[in-house]
Amino acid sequence: MSKTNSKYEAGKSREAALGYAMIAPTITSFIIFLYIPFVNALKTSFYKYNGLGDLVDFVGFKNFANVLADPRFARSLLNTAQLMAISMVALPLGFILAYFLYKGVPGKKIFNTALFIPYLISMVVVGCIWRIIYDPTIGPLNQILKSAGLGSIAIAWLSRPQTALLAISVTWIWRTTPFNMLILYSSLMKMPSDILEAAEIDGANGLKRILHIVVPYLSSTFGVLFMLTVTNALRMFDLIWVMTKGGPGGASDVITSYIYTKAFTNLDFGGGTAASVLLMLLMIGIMIIKEIVTRILRRREAA
Amino acid sequence: MSSNKGVRSKTFHFMLLLFASIISVYPLFWVVIQSLKTETEFLKSIWTLPSQLNFNNYALAWTQGGISRYFMNSVVVTVTTTIVNIVFITLAGYSFAKLNFRFKTFLYYMVIFNLLIPTAIILLPMYMMINELSLNNTLPALVFPYFQGFAPLGLTICRNYFQDLPDELMEAGKLDGCSNFRVFWNIMLPLASPIIATMVILSSMQVWNEYLWALISITDITKYTLSVGVALFNEKVGTIGYTPVFAALSLSALVIVVVYLLMQKHFVDSIAAGAVKE
Numbered sequence: 001m002s003k004t005n006s007k008y009e010a011g012k013s014r015e016a017a018l019g020y021a022m023i024a025p026t027i028t029s030f031i032i033f034l035y036i037p038f039v040n041a042l043k044t045s046f047y048k049y050n051g052l053g054d055l056v057d058f059v060g061f062k063n064f065a066n067v068l069a070d071p072r073f074a075r076s077l078l079n080t081a082q083l084m085a086i087s088m089v090a091l092p093l094g095f096i097l098a099y100f101l102y103k104g105v106p107g108k109k110i111f112n113t114a115l116f117i118p119y120l121i122s123m124v125v126v127g128c129i130w131r132i133i134y135d136p137t138i139g140p141l142n143q144i145l146k147s148a149g150l151g152s153i154a155i156a157w158l159s160r161p162q163t164a165l166l167a168i169s170v171t172w173i174w175r176t177t178p179f180n181m182l183i184l185y186s187s188l189m190k191m192p193s194d195i196l197e198a199a200e201i202d203g204a205n206g207l208k209r210i211l212h213i214v215v216p217y218l219s220s221t222f223g224v225l226f227m228l229t230v231t232n233a234l235r236m237f238d239l240i241w242v243m244t245k246g247g248p249g250g251a252s253d254v255i256t257s258y259i260y261t262k263a264f265t266n267l268d269f270g271g272g273t274a275a276s277v278l279l280m281l282l283m284i285g286i287m288i289i290k291e292i293v294t295r296i297l298r299r300r301e302a303a
Numbered sequence: 304m305s306s307n308k309g310v311r312s313k314t315f316h317f318m319l320l321l322f323a324s325i326i327s328v329y330p331l332f333w334v335v336i337q338s339l340k341t342e343t344e345f346l347k348s349i350w351t352l353p354s355q356l357n358f359n360n361y362a363l364a365w366t367q368g369g370i371s372r373y374f375m376n377s378v379v380v381t382v383t384t385t386i387v388n389i390v391f392i393t394l395a396g397y398s399f400a401k402l403n404f405r406f407k408t409f410l411y412y413m414v415i416f417n418l419l420i421p422t423a424i425i426l427l428p429m430y431m432m433i434n435e436l437s438l439n440n441t442l443p444a445l446v447f448p449y450f451q452g453f454a455p456l457g458l459t460i461c462r463n464y465f466q467d468l469p470d471e472l473m474e475a476g477k478l479d480g481c482s483n484f485r486v487f488w489n490i491m492l493p494l495a496s497p498i499i500a501t502m503v504i505l506s507s508m509q510v511w512n513e514y515l516w517a518l519i520s521i522t523d524i525t526k527y528t529l530s531v532g533v534a535l536f537n538e539k540v541g542t543i544g545y546t547p548v549f550a551a552l553s554l555s556a557l558v559i560v561v562v563y564l565l566m567q568k569h570f571v572d573s574i575a576a577g578a579v580k581e
Contacts, residue, residue, distance in 0.1 A: 012403070014482075014483065015402050015403060015404070015483050016402070016403065016404035016405065018398070018402060018483045018484055019398045019402035019403065019404035019407070020398075020404055022394040022395060022397060022398035022402070022487075023394070023395045023398045023399065023410060025390075025391045025394065025395070026391045026392070026394075026395040026414060026454060026458070027395075027410060027413065027414070029391070029447050029450055029451065029454075030413060030414055030417070030451060030454070032432070032447070033429060033432060033447050033448055033451050034417060034420075034425065034429075034451055035413075036432065037425065037428030037429050037431065037432040038425065038428055040428055040431060040432070041424075041425075041427060041428035041431075044427075044428075044431065051430075051431070051434075052434075096319075097320065097323055100316040100319060100320055101320070103316060105313060105316050105317045105320060106317065107317075110324075111320045111321075111324050113564070113567065114324040114327055114328050115320070115323060115324055115327050116327075116563075116571075117327050117328050117331060117560065118327050120556075120559045120560055120563050121331065121556045121559070121560075122511070122512035122514070122530060122555065122556075122559075123512065123514065124512070124514045124530045124533055124534050125533060125552050125555050125556050127534075128533065128534065128537040128548070128552050129330050129331065129334055129552060129556075130330070131537070132334075132545070133330060138346075138349060138545070140333060140349060143349060143350075174326070174327075178327065179574070182571060182574060182575060183574075183575055183578045186571070186575040206312070224578055225578070228578065231418070231421070234421040234423075235421055235422045235423075237422070237423075237514070237515045238514045238515060238530075241514075241515075241518075241534075242514075242534050242537070255421070255423045256421075256422060256423040256426070256515070259423045259426060259427065260426070260515075260519075263426075263427050263430075264519070269427060269431070272427050273427050273428065275423075276423060276424045276425075276426070276427060276428070277424075279421065279423055279424055280420075280424050283419065283420075283421065283424075287419075
């Protein structure tokens with residue numbers, strides 16, 4: 001009895017040893033390239049540092065004060081929030097396209113392929129292409145506007161502070177709608193057809209059917225896409241950098257381009273890491289609020 | 304009456320999808336057409352078709368523009384990173400799904416946690432680490448940070464896949480006297496080929512298109528990846544002209560479009576599998 005038991009124990013510890021060995025490469029890489037740098041960043045944010053050599057010039061909270069007093073930092077946060085809000089348009093757009101494809105039209109396969117093309121092109125190439133589209137003289141957009149007699153609104157879209165961010169948002173929606181379409185379409189294809197048939201027998205008309213049956217059916221998919229839209233907006237950099245570099249004068253700066261400029265153009269790594277740390281605190285704050293709100297809602301539901 | 308209405312709404316759906324498709328495809332189509340014209344032809348009108356097909360712009364971009372070198376660099380980076388991603392994630396995914404050891408949940412969340420960290424936060428810390436290890440302009444400087452970007456998603460889908468494989472397969476293997484590792488290698492791994500194919504596609508797309516980190520960690524122009532190289536080439540539009548830039552853009556976009564058209568179903572399934580709830 002004790003012999004089999006110890007054999008069993010040995011099997012357990014062998015299994016654990018293999019378990020650790022198999023995750024070791026992943027965990028090691030995360031410690032070296034994520035967790036140690038993260039701790040170092042906390043330290044760097046208290047130093048005046050240009051990115052080279054050792055940390056020697058301790059400045060206390062000065063970097064944090066500078067960043068908080070920098071109007072460009074606030075601007076980049078607001079711009080990121082604005083982009084996040086505008087990019088939500090890609091959800092209903094993606095849904096409409098997915099639903100029409102699902103309902104079936106002649107040439108559905110071709111439409112499906114064509115509509116997905118923007119998502120295949122890298123953000124950098126998309127940015128380069130759209131920079132030319134928005135070009136004030138040679139760009140197709142303004143040439144179309146001019147020939148349609150709308151020359152007065154044919155402006156330099158990307159070099160005006162009022163329009164730069166909006167123009168980039170349009171490009172962003174153009175690039176992200178196909179992704180939402182694809183995901184919603186593949187969820188729709190899994191929808192049991194009797195759900196729709198039952199509604200048709202009940203006499204629900206088209207729009208009612210969509211709003212009361214199809215959209216609720218897709219709610220968890222919408223939830224995933226919503227979260228992806230939020231995180232993608234937070235990560236946004238490529239399009240901004242290729243199209244405007246955050247300009248003119250910070251008008252289209254987002255969080256990432258602000259931090260990049262601070263560190264690599266102004267050579268202020270202390271300030272850049274301080275901005276990163278502030279961003280992290282903001283994220284934690286948002287998550288705590290989200291958690292509190294969900295708890296309150298849940299309690300109310302239970303009551 | 305009712306069928307009439309049906310026809311009308313079908314027509315409306317068709318017209319709307321047609322309109323959306325034109326908006327989706329036209330920008331790339333326009334760039335490809337312009338890339339086949341000479342610079343003078345392009346400057347004369349941006350709407351005409353090329354009078355004759357002219358591939359000079361491609362030759363210019365490919366050789367003098369350095370696109371060939373950037374292209375090869377991207378191939379090397381993408382292949383190496385994808386191999387690392389697949390090996391590390393398949394091992395870890397199986398371990399987290401099927402083996403028992405202490406602190407398993409904690410270690411799992413150590414990896415998944417990265418999803419919550421926006422790139423902006425980790426960018427400078429990671430750059431300073433690369434500096435400290437003197438890895439600038441080397442392959443590992445790209446491979447490991449890219450692995451870190453891929454790992455949370457890759458691990459989620461890979462672990463879920465292994466979890467869904469029945470435990471009876473493992474038990475049967477063990478009764479036959481296989482060690483834990485043999486069970487993984489001989490029985491489970493061959494069954495995992497669909498999820499490995501999915502990961503190869505997701506990883507390749509992610510690495511091939513990545514820009515920000517390559518821009519920061521690679522300063523030697525001979526080691527630029529295609530994204531960084533194309534963006535740089537695009538900046539020089541004033542000196543080299545528009546049409547060679549169009550050729551470079553067409554080239555980098557069409558590579559992926561062609562791969563997509565060749566294996567559309569795999570692409571679509573993989574991208575759909577990648578949109579999972581964490």
